[in-house]
Amino acid sequence: MKKKQYVVIGLGRFGSSVAKTLYTLGKDVLVIDLDETSIQEISHHVTHAIQMDATDEKSLRSVGIGNFDVAIVATGSSMQSSIMVTILLKELGIKYIVVKAQNSLHAKVLNKIGADRVVLPERDMGTRVAYNLISTSILDHIELSPEYSIIEIISPEKWHGKTLGELDIRSNYGINIMAIKRDNIVTMSPSADEQIEPNDTLIIIGGSNELSIIQTLT
Secondary structure, X not given: OOOOEEEEEOOOHHHHHHHHHHHHOOOEEEEEEOOHHHHHHHHHHOOEEEEOOOOOHHHHHHOOHHHOOEEEEOOOOOHHHHHHHHHHHHHOOOOEEEEEOOOHHHHHHHHHOOOXXXXXXXXXXXXHHHHHHHOOOEEEEEXXXXXEEEEEEEOOHHHOOOEHHHHOHHHHHOEEXXXXXXXXXXXXXXXXXXXXXXXXXXXXXXXXXXXXXXHHHO
16 A cells, blocks of 8 residues: 655744654655755655745656645745645645645635645644644644653544453553443443444543554554
């Protein structure tokens, strides 16, 4: 199976956070920014880093932008540039485009021109967006610290029909299941006798490395 490729355009706090998180999770990540210093600073934390003007169609074509699966447009305060870049990416064949909006009006415009997802940074942290992008089974991700996070995830198939006691989650995976959501009913601190069923939503807390392993099960 071909590895998904991601391009992040714009290296402010949000864009850098998305790019570094995706790369940490083992993804191929190209970053583009006009600022040479920003490119140099992130170059060791991503697959490729290129200094160029993302509003220039020839430049985008020169890096084979149409071959990328997902684009995250996180340009600075210029609404015009993010709109222009989004239009170009759509025309050049990017399959899924996430764009950072400055405000609700900007978000409406981005939705109108075909952005697949619009993010308001005060609502969506970069790390959360990155986790959502790599797995449809991850419903939410909240970073508590650089080492620990909470994720909300659809139950892995290999756990179906087994109790928490049988799975021995803490010993085998180094995580804790805080709650199970089933048919709109939430069971907090589930007991060892609780059986995992298909379509259960699990709320899990654990270290970043341990949670990365859990993602491979889904």
